[in-house]
Amino acid sequence: MPEHRELPAIARNPEGVVFDLDGVLCDTEPLWLEARDEVADEVGGRIVQDDYLRFYGANTAQWSVAMAEILNHPDPAWIGERTIDALLSRYRAGRVRPIVAGVAAVRRAAARGPIAIASGSPPQAIATLLEILGLNDVVATYVSCDEVPAGKPAPDVYLEACRRIGITPARSLAIEDSTNGARSAKAAGMTVVLVPMPGAHSAIGGAEVADAVVESLDELTF
Secondary structure (H helix, E strand, C coil): CCCCECCCHHHHCCCCEEECCECCCEECHHHHHHHHHHHHHHCCCCCCHHHHCCCCCCCHHHHHHHHHHHHCCCCHHHHHHHHHHHHHHHHHCCCCEECHHHHHHHHHHHHHCCEEEEECCCHHHHHHHHHHHCCCCCCCCEEEHHHCCCCCCCCHHHHHHHHHHCCCHHHCEEEECCHHHHHHHHHCCCEEEECCCCCCHHHCCHHHCCCEECCCHHHCCC
16 A cells, blocks of 8 residues: 555645546456456466556557457457456446445535546446446546547546546646556646555556545545
């Protein structure tokens, strides 16, 4: 767990807040791992821990190409479609674990100003998760990395989220759990609060990028 670092003043009254989804509002990483392993088994391949570092924050086109290369499969599009199908089947089976503090923070943020979701997940996965989490009534805007030129750590998804809800990145807050996500939001000019999942490889080095590190979004009181 990265060392706790206090929230900056802007966290009390940002112009707007953009949240990551996976790892911030729900613990879906185990389901992504299962879905990718299922596809690897189907094609007779194997994905190891270090391979997953190539997927964090990437959009579907990027991680599908990486998976196809790792699995020596000729069709990245099929790999992507099959992985997303396997993932959504797990979501719909009721296996998503909400992060209660994250969901509550979204509602607090929405009660005071503009909010959006900026996620590496494909749009259909984001929509499914928002329904499962019961956030459709407060989250009107979400952006998938599939909708922009490049996934995280490029700034594209955060810049687009800020544009859609009409906020200035330099006066707004981004909430992330991963190092690539923190790099993405920082590159967009935002103040970044990191709330890493305990033991997550995706957060290694994130404390050096983020402006604040918290153990729970209950600390984000606005």
